[in-house]
Amino acid sequence: MGSSAVVVGGGIGGLAAALGLRRIGWEVTVVERAAVLDDAGAGISLHANGLRALDxxxxxxxxxxxxxPQYTGGTRTPRGARLAAMDGAALERVLGTPIVGIPRATLHRLLRDALPPESLVIGTEVTAVDRSAPGRVRVPLGDTVLDADLVVAADGVNSxxxxxxxxxxxGPSYSGSTVLRAVTEHPVDAGTDFELTWGPGAEFGHIAFDDGRAEWHAVLNSPAGVRYPxxxxxxxxxxxxxxxxxxxLLDATRPEAVLHHDIYELVAALPTYTVGRVALLGDAAHAxxxxxxxxxxxxxxDAAVLAAALAGEATVEAALARYDTQRRPRSQSVARAARQAGRMGQQLTNPLAIGLRNTALRLAPSGMTVRAILRHADWTPPLPELPSSPESHGA
Known part of the structure; x- marks a missing residue:
């Protein structure tokens, strides 16, 4: 079994992969192309499966x-009528945790702070990998070459x-929707922990943070490339x-704080997440x-399963085969479900279809929303459990 890895990409998935590898005793180098780690981003909700992986x-x-924690909120119409309520307490009873909201910058910082600073190389882009040597992968970085047992490709949707x-x-396909998002400059009374509002071809949502500020996002049906002054x-x-x-929420936002990204996804599913000793992870594998x-x-x-597979198999090849078998069907199924949720939610424009959807949501049993979340959030990390600290393996 190998003991060294190069992780390409210093986002959430790449940093998480590095943490998992270090916990099983591997030496890890994370290569991030951004020259400055400004932790840009708005907010994120983490479901029980994400929190269990972080554990x-x-x-x-x-x-x-x-x-x-997100205990209150749900889905509304533009005029404020309730379509569905979110029962965070019910989720906590079933899963042991509610959904939580956190600034992306904070999550990035917590992941990065758990790694030794010398393991992160910034301002460098990986443009090639050499897989010609048996059992090794070489990654050219300018005048140097990193020689590793494994490369993890976590370099995002445009990998x-x-x-x-x-x-x-x-490659990635445009979804037909664009998203604007920001974090308010100061605390705002958002009313609930989490909210989505659906109108014709549009969604507005918010995530309340622990410090009183809130993230908001607006998703719009739009041609790609449209921007606003x-x-x-x-x-x-x-x-x-x-x-x-x-x-x-909008009044509490500085114009320069707004991030605007067109939403791309991998409609054409990859046939495998591993090629030789290279494993794709996160948006690079299943945007x-x-x-x-x-x-x-x-x-x-992905990060938790990859580390568990490497800890539990005798060879890197066997571990990557296990990783692909466990991760590809599930993540691609979630991606298809997300695409369908968008078509039935934010992207709907036909008034009749919107009316039918809204009526169905209002008449649905109270536990239906909880069951819908459980379908994807009720995930148990694989065995074997990872060590409690990198030091237990001499890392």
């Missing part, structure tokens, strides 16, 4: 301490590594007349739409 990786308690490994794959002003126009606290809030959670699952 396995050793940072679950720290993340929970920095997060706000260069995926293109290198699957040159005939069509004053995003909050455009959002005030687009969501004029929508219920509180939407106006207050999905955000409609189920499962993108980051699936990446965290």
């Amino acid at each position: 396995v990786l050793g940072v679950g308690e720290a993340v929970r301490d920095a997060a706000r 260069r590594m995926r293109t290198l490994l699957f040159p005939s794959h069509p 004053d995003p909050p002003a455009e959002m005030r126009r687009r969501f004029a007349g929508w219920h509180d606290p939407i106006p207050a 999905m739409t955000p409609n189920l809030g499962q993108g980051a959670c699936q990446a965290l699952e």
